[in-house]
Amino acid sequence: xxxxxxxxxxxxxxxxxxxxxxxxxxxxxxxxxxxxxxxxxxxxxxxxxxxxxxxxxxxxxxxxxxxxxxxxxxxxxxxxxxxxxxxxxxxxxxxxxxxxxxxxxxxxxxxxxxxxxxxxxxxxxxxxxxxxxxxxxxxxxxxxxxxxxxxxxxxxxxxxxxxxxxxxxxxxxxxxxxxxxxxxxxxxxxxxxxxxxxxxxxxxxxxxxxxxxxxxxxxxxxxxxxxxxxxxxxxxxxxxxxxxxxxxxxxxxxxxxxxxxxxxxxxxxxxxxxxxxxxxxxxxxxxxxxxxxxxxxxxxxxxxxxxxxxxxxxxxxxxxxxxxxxxxxxxxxxxxxxxxxxxxxxxxxxxxxxxxxxxxxxxxxxxxxxxxxxxxxxxxxxxxxxxxxxxxxxxxxxxxxxxxxxxxxxxxxxx
Amino acid sequence: xxxxxxxxxxxxxxxxxxxxxxxxxxxxxxxxxxxxxxxxxxxxxxxxxxxxxxxxxxxxxxxxxxxxxxxxxxxxxxxxxxxxxxxxxxxxxxxxxxxxxxxxxxxxxxxxxxxxxxxxxxxxxxxxxxxxxxxxxxxxxxxxxxxxxxxxxxxxxxxxxxxxxxxxxxxxxxxxxxxxxxxxxxxxxxxxxxxxxxxxxxxxxxxxxxxxxxxxxxxxxxxxxxxxxxxxxxxxxxxxxxxxxxxxxxxxxxxxxxxxxxxxxxxxxxxxxxxxxxxxxxx
Numbered sequence: 001x002x003x004x005x006x007x008x009x010x011x012x013x014x015x016x017x018x019x020x021x022x023x024x025x026x027x028x029x030x031x032x033x034x035x036x037x038x039x040x041x042x043x044x045x046x047x048x049x050x051x052x053x054x055x056x057x058x059x060x061x062x063x064x065x066x067x068x069x070x071x072x073x074x075x076x077x078x079x080x081x082x083x084x085x086x087x088x089x090x091x092x093x094x095x096x097x098x099x100x101x102x103x104x105x106x107x108x109x110x111x112x113x114x115x116x117x118x119x120x121x122x123x124x125x126x127x128x129x130x131x132x133x134x135x136x137x138x139x140x141x142x143x144x145x146x147x148x149x150x151x152x153x154x155x156x157x158x159x160x161x162x163x164x165x166x167x168x169x170x171x172x173x174x175x176x177x178x179x180x181x182x183x184x185x186x187x188x189x190x191x192x193x194x195x196x197x198x199x200x201x202x203x204x205x206x207x208x209x210x211x212x213x214x215x216x217x218x219x220x221x222x223x224x225x226x227x228x229x230x231x232x233x234x235x236x237x238x239x240x241x242x243x244x245x246x247x248x249x250x251x252x253x254x255x256x257x258x259x260x261x262x263x264x265x266x267x268x269x270x271x272x273x274x275x276x277x278x279x280x281x282x283x284x285x286x287x288x289x290x291x292x293x294x295x296x297x298x299x300x301x302x303x304x305x306x307x308x309x310x311x312x313x314x315x316x317x318x319x320x321x322x323x324x325x326x327x328x329x330x331x332x333x334x335x336x337x338x339x340x341x342x343x344x345x346x347x348x349x350x351x352x353x354x355x356x357x358x359x360x361x362x363x364x365x366x367x368x369x370x371x372x373x374x375x376x377x378x379x380x381x382x383x384x385x386x387x388x389x390x391x392x393x394x395x396x397x398x399x400x401x402x403x404x405x406x407x408x409x410x411x412x413x414x415x
Numbered sequence: 416x417x418x419x420x421x422x423x424x425x426x427x428x429x430x431x432x433x434x435x436x437x438x439x440x441x442x443x444x445x446x447x448x449x450x451x452x453x454x455x456x457x458x459x460x461x462x463x464x465x466x467x468x469x470x471x472x473x474x475x476x477x478x479x480x481x482x483x484x485x486x487x488x489x490x491x492x493x494x495x496x497x498x499x500x501x502x503x504x505x506x507x508x509x510x511x512x513x514x515x516x517x518x519x520x521x522x523x524x525x526x527x528x529x530x531x532x533x534x535x536x537x538x539x540x541x542x543x544x545x546x547x548x549x550x551x552x553x554x555x556x557x558x559x560x561x562x563x564x565x566x567x568x569x570x571x572x573x574x575x576x577x578x579x580x581x582x583x584x585x586x587x588x589x590x591x592x593x594x595x596x597x598x599x600x601x602x603x604x605x606x607x608x609x610x611x612x613x614x615x616x617x618x619x620x621x622x623x624x625x626x627x628x629x630x631x632x633x634x635x636x637x638x639x640x641x642x643x644x645x646x647x648x649x650x651x652x653x654x655x656x657x658x659x660x661x662x663x664x665x666x667x668x669x670x671x672x673x674x675x676x677x678x679x680x681x682x683x684x685x686x687x688x689x690x691x692x693x694x695x696x697x698x
Binding site for chain 1: 430431432433450452453456460463464467533534535536537538539540603607608609610613692693694695696
């Protein structure tokens with residue numbers, strides 16, 4: 001059966017980049033090269049080499065939508081560039097069956113002086129479509145982009161949104177066996193993102209395949225059946241999306257953290273009279289987790305030990321997104337108006353369900369005494385992710401705007 | 416979920432993406448041929464953009480050879496230079512056409528990869544298409560000024576000889592020469608950042624080493640003649656004038672030109688392939 005044949009099969013792919021002095025790539029000057037020939041190769045510029053990818057193997061089968069998650073610099077884009085033949089691997093090989101379309105940028109090759117109509121044909125040809133094919137799909141492309149009225153206007157007069165829509169529309173109508181998509185969904189409004197995601201789902205249902213790189217874990221979760229976690233240029237995890245995302249958040253995201261928990265071996269992380277032994281994300285049953293449903297309560301637990309004293313000690317919890325945007329901050333008194341007895345104790349804070357948005361969050365904690373004296377300065381400890389399920393609009397795959405998505409009381413009445 | 420059979424059952428043998436090792440290879444010319452439509456699209460884009468921006472439009476193609484022709488006609492009349500017994504207007508304009516085809520091909524091909532780096536780093540297509548499209552653009556200018564040349568010849572009552580029929584062959588040789596040097600220069604410009612500064616100067620010198628503004632028959636000394644014949648553009652320019660105006664005897668120069676051009680074109684393809692492998696990383 002053809003479904004057993006991989007559309008894309010990468011085996012042992014590696015990519016070595018060279019830096020010449022501070023200049024990337026092999027571009028040098030003729031003058032330097034001639035000088036080094038004449039000087040017997042003595043004054044050769046310093047080269048620095050590093051592996052952007054190493055020993056990467058995976059397969060993509062027809063009908064699969066595979067997500068690739070990882071930090072900036074983990075090698076995601078390099079991998080897509082190799083699979084789409086933009087650059088060659090240094091080692092290993094990739095086998096591709098059928099036609100591959102890559103969408104690494106929206107509006108690739110658009111020329112600002114040309115009209116929308118001219119650019120549709122130009123962009124289509126650059127992406128590998130025949131003129132007849134573009135002509136056949138022309139109306140469909142224009143309708144998808146919603147830019148009918150501006151077809152004969154140079155695209156330099158387009159708004160960013162229109163430009164992006166037109167670019168994606170052309171690429172989305174490319175008939176390929178595998179589609180490679182990089183971050184393009186980060187642009188455009190929610191309605192447009194929904195359209196894009198719908199189109200990618202369509203591609204997969206057609207028995208074709210999508211390889212999707214994104215920082216938007218919500219979109220990866222909604223769209224992908226499987227995901228690869230890339231870190232330092234190699235595949236850390238390859239499996240079901242939920243497992244991959246939780247692997248990413250716990251093993252790859254902050255250092256030292258594992259599955260929503262960070263433990264400090266004795267004597268703990270010490271700050272003068274105080275030591276932190278552990279920070280955990282727990283569900284209502286007390287189980288450590290890194291992935292929560294939007295409707296679930298997330299408890300952040302803290303194991304602390306003190307030598308006593310610290311009158312007025314309070315904990316400050318700050319929850320922020322991976323981009324550093326603060327969702328909220330909350331303070332809780334530990335020793336309101338008395339000295340603490342020496343020994344260990346447990347502090348816990350419950351973040352209610354139906355508050356956070358479907359994305360990943362970092363938990364930062366500081367321990368302070370009155371007068372803003374930080375006993376334990378603020379730093380990130382653990383992270384967790386909220387999956388988009390639960391409630392109205394929950395099955396929309398794209399992330400909702402905002403760092404929180406609170407469930408509020410709505411009432412409808414007649415005067 | 417999967418109720419409908421996949422409409423895109425992949426059957427073709429897989430395409431292999433892998434490093435080819437350190438050997439010199441030819442680019443995949445068959446694939447480049449499959450992408451030929453893209454070549455016209457790029458050429459059409461450049462022409463369209465240029466004519467949209469330039470106020471004088473189509474006349475642009477004629478302005479450059481026309482001004483050179485006027486300047487040299489004045490020089491020729493003052494210094495009583497030989498123009499093989501032809502009106503200097505016709506002689507110079509006729510010589511400028513193949514030369515401009517070559518020089519504008521090489522200079523725009525040289526820039527083509529760097530100018531299109533946004534494309535090269537974002538989407539795959541055979542990279543040879545870009546310098547080749549630059550030459551196609553120059554060919555359009557050539558065609559426009561060729562029509563102008565016919566008008567000029569009519570005005571001066573110069574009747575083309577029977578070897579006019581061989582013109583396509585000579586023009587074809589000119590295109591191959593332009594392709595060979597265009598591929599070399601585009602690759603060198605990527606590899607060495609300072610080459611682009613040298614290019615205009617080099618083309619300027621080259622013009623004086625090509626019988627554009629003088630006749631090859633006027634060069635008698637052995638050494639300059641030998642150098643002249645090594646230059647593949649000598650055969651092209653002399654051949655072009657021979658076809659259009661019936662002057663000169665370019666057989667030797669044409670043969671030398673054909674041999675040099677084949678060598679340059681073949682070596683350019685190998686070098687281009689070498690640069691192409693890491694092109695997207697180097698830009």
